[in-house]
Every structure is written in structure tokens, then in C-alpha cells.
Amino acid sequence: MTDMKIFPILFTTLILSGCGGGETQTADGGIGGTGVAWGRVTGFGSIYLNDIKYETTTTSYQFEEPTRVDQSDLKVGMVVRITGNNDGVNGEAETVEYADLLEGTVSGNDIAGSSSLTVMGQTVIVDLDTIYDDGGTGILLADLAIDAVIEVSGFSDGLGVIYATRIEVKSAAWGGEELEVKGIVQNLNTIAFTFEIGGLTVDWSTTASLPDGNPVEGQYVEAKGDSFNGATFVADEVETEGDGDLEWAEDGEELEIEGIVTTDFDDITNQFTLNGQTVQITASTEFEDGNTGDILAGKPLEVEGTMDGALLIASEIEFGTDSADKLEVEDTVASVDLDAGSFTTVLSGQTFVTTTSTIFIDELTNDQFFSLASLNSGDSVDVNYVDEGGGTLTATKVERE
Template identity: 30%
Template structure:
């Protein structure tokens, strides 16, 4: 097993382009204890791990950092993988970064007005006028998506604005009481008049609210956080507090990183993310996703601020994960950022999300989980997509061993063949053997169907979920296979 420093060369290599030329901006005389000048670095991104805090693929030391969670001073332990945070700090010529300040504010805390969950676990909900999408990269902190219902109080952290969010964490709260429970939501002010404005599809009545820093700061296009109460799903939010939030980050020439959803897109030379104008026309693309940048696409960017434009040095897009595997690890190769399970090979991104979910296991939870802390034989759940050069992992959870020794595979079918009274299905390179006699075949609604009907509906590209014995190289014979779409 490799020590915790194993992840640093990867982070440093990704930062090389970012740091080049930046150190001329060093502040405070550039002293950093002898390792070279320090450049300022600032940005918004998703927390992907701990042992330090990893944000946007950068490892930030937090020894002297001030941390704020929902407006209150907090310790690092209050942060969770998946939280969207704002970070300000410094970075040296070797790529060593340290945070001066980390701020987390949830995107909304309110009741679910509507929720739809697909068989593959993806879905959409509405809360406080916001449409919230969730997928395999969303961390459900204490309640799985399938157990959430209309009226449940949830706290959401996510990417996006103006009424649409891609959730990165969702946490169920205490019992919600309409008209009494204090709730909050962030967004962009639209249709402002003398007493109300719009956030997404939510009308906000601010006539009795305290406005920070003052009423003259409130105008159309302002980003705000609103607190108050709501009597019903279709009623206005009666605000008691409205706080304007500055979205611009950094000073001219400072190094910036930014993660969010692309807004108005007129090409790589002119688009916006979180209200920040971006020019990525000369930037290096660092991902292998088969997805072009465009409106609504999730993107992470590194570059520098020139005037009011973030000029990108590099960027990466991240599609929603379409493949999930849960199995025992066959092999771990930390130096090459590679994992193998069910004979499939996965590449780990610098911003891959890591969670240890073994709280009911004697081994306990490892908050500092990274690839170098995994071992062959560990049971993991991985989410990701098929990139141009192979499988790319966007999220990894180490989980307790399955009591029945089962593995799980979900994703679009690569190939499928009927063989007498059985068959062979391949999903993302993982082989699944099925038997008419022992495998339970299910439709998308979870109803049992016979094998002939299953094979008539299933074809390359059809999404399925298979559960069965983990025989190292494949699932053989599957206990169940279900059509997921």
C-alpha cells in the first residue's frame, strides 16, 4: 500500500498548466517557508475527498484555514464529499496548495413538492421553485432517493442557477411544518417589483424582510439567499431575510478554478458558468468524455481572470454517469490511477468523488479514502462513463462486503446473445451469464417476465441492472436482471 502522498504527483501534473507564469502574482513578498513564491488561487468546486480537502482535483492543506458552513464557523468534519464550496488560498510552484478560507452554503433547504425516481436511480424533484436533477454522482447523505417523498424536508448542494440544479448532495432533514419551518433558497432575482421577486418558479414576498446589505443592492440579476416560511407548495415564500451574494471571484490576473453548469453558450470563446464569463478558445481539454461543451453541460475550468473574463488554460466536461458496478476489487494500481473489477479496467479522475460507507463494518469509515488506501478484495461501488479511451470513474464508494457474495452491474448493453436455455450479456465490458431456470427476469416496473420476453426487449444500448454471484471475472449465474429503461 502506498502512503497518502501517492495522490500528489497526479494533482501536481494537472496543475502544471495552471501554475505556469502565475507566480509573478505572488502576494506578501512571496515567502512560503522556502519552497518558492506563492500565487493566489480561488474558485468554486466540489469536495471530492479529505485528508486535507480535495476540491476540483486540487489538494488544499487546511491547517490554518477558516471554514464556514451555512454561515457559521465550523470544523473540517462538517464538510461532506459532494458539497459545493468556495475556496480562497495560495499555491506554490510545486503545486502544493493551502486554503485560507473555505465557505459552504447549501443551495436550498425546503420541502419536496414533486419527486420522480427512475429504475436506474436517477431522477428529478422540485423544491422551492427549483428543478433539481440527481444521478449517480449525487451523494444521498442519510436517505436514498427511493425513500424520499413529497413533503420531506431536504437540504441540497448543487451546481446551476436560475431555477435548475444538478444536485451534488441531498440530505433529509427533520419533519417539515408548512408555515412554521424556516427554509431557504439561493438564486437569481427576476421580475423584481416593490414587494416581491421571482426565483425560478418561486415567488418571494420580501416586504417584511431584512435586506443585507440594503434594499438598494436588490435588483434583477442579483444573486441572493432568501430565508423565510411557506404555507404551501404553490404559495409565495414569505421572506424574513434576503442576503445578496457576490458571485465574482478573484482579482485581475489571479488563478481561478470554477465548476458549474454552462449557461448561455455562443462557442468556446464566449459562455458563462455561475454568472462568470469564460473564454476557453485556447484552452486544453483534459477529459475523454464523448460530450461536447454546450448549454447545461457540467464543466470544470482552470485559468486566470483578465478584466471580467475567466480566460481558461484547461477545462474538462463531465457527463452524467451511465455505468455502475459493485464488486470486489481485482487489482489496484495507485501510481497509474487504475482499478480493475469484474475484468473491467477503470481510470480515476483527479476529481473523482471518494466515500467510505462501511460504518456498519468492523473496519469502520475512512474519511481519508483515496485510491492508494484501497486494496484488492475490497468491495466497492463505482459510477462512471465510457470515455474515448475506456471507462472513467466519477464516483467511488467502499462498501461492506455483500453477505451473499453478489456483484451488481447497471448500464447500457454492449452485446447480448441467447444460448439455448440461457444467455450472455455484456455491459461496459462486464460479462453476465443468465439461465432461464434460475435467473429472475424483470421489466422496468419490477414485474417478473419470462426469459423470451426479456430477450425480445433487450438489445445493445438498452439499460439493464444485473445482480448475481461475484465470480471474479463475471457474474455467473445472475440471480436477477431488470430492464431499467
């Protein structure tokens, strides 16, 4: 059975999670007209984002890989871009787009220490919310060997650090298949025909075609190839990703984006970056579960606002739960209360509340539609949760084993 130990799957709906753990913030007016939402997939069916239900009957799906064609090819933990509209309660998803950040070989594994991998010069950070799919190899995340090939989805500013939301093993050892990496062009050398993405040197001297012209310093690109010696990646293709920047929507579009703070809040400019996107705070920006002093690199946030040129003007900012505050327990289900949306366990006697962001995964029978209603007394479960205080324990993941 595929090992997906860290973050669960809920297939009854397709949900873009909020930051998890705290209260759910709902936009007052919704998106008037077309807007954009970025976040991680937590289940399949209709699309729920901040308590808004997006219908998907006419949705089109876009993937980089030609073998992926529709919603059945989406996986829990993938970070996707949804274009659609809503009235604050209901909406329609026009498009759902997915593209990974990295498909490369492991060169270092420090999961037991720093909870990170090194993959083609990129530092891949994992936590309790990261889904690990062993791809049927039976290899545990902590046991991934050097030269294993993995696909990574997550949040990044393109400068060499990825906060992984999903890691999938493609093969236990690299066999010469095509690899790919996305990031910001740094230290461009037009004489040697090299540049760097994070700690990876990319050699584009033998590139057959550059559809977007020569790489430019600071440009966001994707490099593909099948020649890598552990230090230098010889690219067969280098192309600009999107407009070559890390602006997650176009001027004038409403945007809701989940991610990780990549630069601290600057109290002079009143700006910070989230996944590399510059966010502008104004006097009318509303905050939930934090303030500007809490906007620090590595913190999980969700921001709603409107694009003004290259800036995201924030209307609402919701703070997520730090990895250090997430807890885990293995126990047996004593009872389930569907009306309250909760369940109680035997050994701890604790009651866990579930929300629309809670993810369910069934390792016991591999039930794709596993949910709270599927839980039975006596089921063994692994629960990730957040202690909200006042006796409230909110489950972020429920895995039946």
C-alpha cells in the first residue's frame, strides 16, 4: 500500500485548505467576477475554499504533463491555481491548474534531524502537513536513498527553499529519465552559459531551443534535462514560467493565496513576501490570529486581496499554525458525533473536532471516500491536531490504520 503518512486525503470534496488550526476566515463579499485562489488540494469533488463551495461541472484542468488530463490526476497535497468566482457562499471554478516545483534526485536526507531533504541543490522542508507518497516502493521518507527521484509540490520563492506540501517517489533510483527544476535565475554567466537555481548550477550551453530567449537574471524559469552529475544540471530546455516573475495573479485580479512567508514584514514599506509575492499592508487590512509582528519568514499565512501591478494589496490576513504547535496521537475511536462533527478516542479520552479543512486518509481499506461518517468505534487512528485552548482540539488530519 502507498505510504502517505504525514498528511491525509479527503476525497468527498476537493478543498484548498486554509492555513489550518485556527478559526476559518470567510471573505465578506466573495469574489465579484473572476478571481484567483492558490492553495493545496485536500480532497476531491466540489471545491471548497474558506467555506465557499465551487462547483466543478464545467471546470477545465491544466497540467504540464500530457499524461494528466482531469481531476482524477490531481493528488492530495498538490498546490493548485483555481480561477473562478463566488458570491461569498457559492461559486464556480472555471479552471484548475497544477504544475510541480521540482522533479529531481535526492542528494541528502536529514529528515531525522532538520526535517529536510536536499534535491538537486534545493532544500525541501517537510512537516506534519506534508504528504509523503512512496509511489508503491515501500520506502519510508526517512529512508529515501541518495539518487531516488521525487516529485515535489509546495510553497517557494524560487530561491532554493521549498516548503513541501506533497512529495511523491517516482523511482527508487534515477535511471536517466528527464528531470526538472523551477526557480529564479541567479549568478547568470553568459560566457560559460550557466546560471544557478538555489544551490544547483544549470548549464544551458547545449540547449537546443530557448523559446523565450536567453535566460535573464532574476527571471523565474523551468529547466529540464536528463544529464546531472550531482552538481551541474545540463539542461535540454529552459523556458520562462508564466511571465517570468512570481506574481501569482494579474493586475486588478482578486487573489487568495496560501503559503509561507519568505521575507519578514518591513515596518517602513509595510510589505512582506509570501511565496515570493510582495504583499502590501494598508490601514484597512484586517488580521486574524496575529498582527504584523507575527509576519516572519517561515510562518504560514493566507492572504486575500487585489493585485495592483506587481503588489498584492491585502484586505485580509489569516495566520496559520506553526509546525511546532501541531500535535499527533495514535489511539482508538470510542465514538463519533456527526452532528457535532467530532469523534472521541479511547485511551486519551480526548474529543477531536473536524472542520472543512480536516483531511481524512484510509490506510485500512484505501476507501477514497473516507470521511468522518466512515469512522467506526474500534477504528485505529493517527490524528494530527491543534490545541486551540479551552479544551478544543481541532483535527487537521485523521488517518485510519
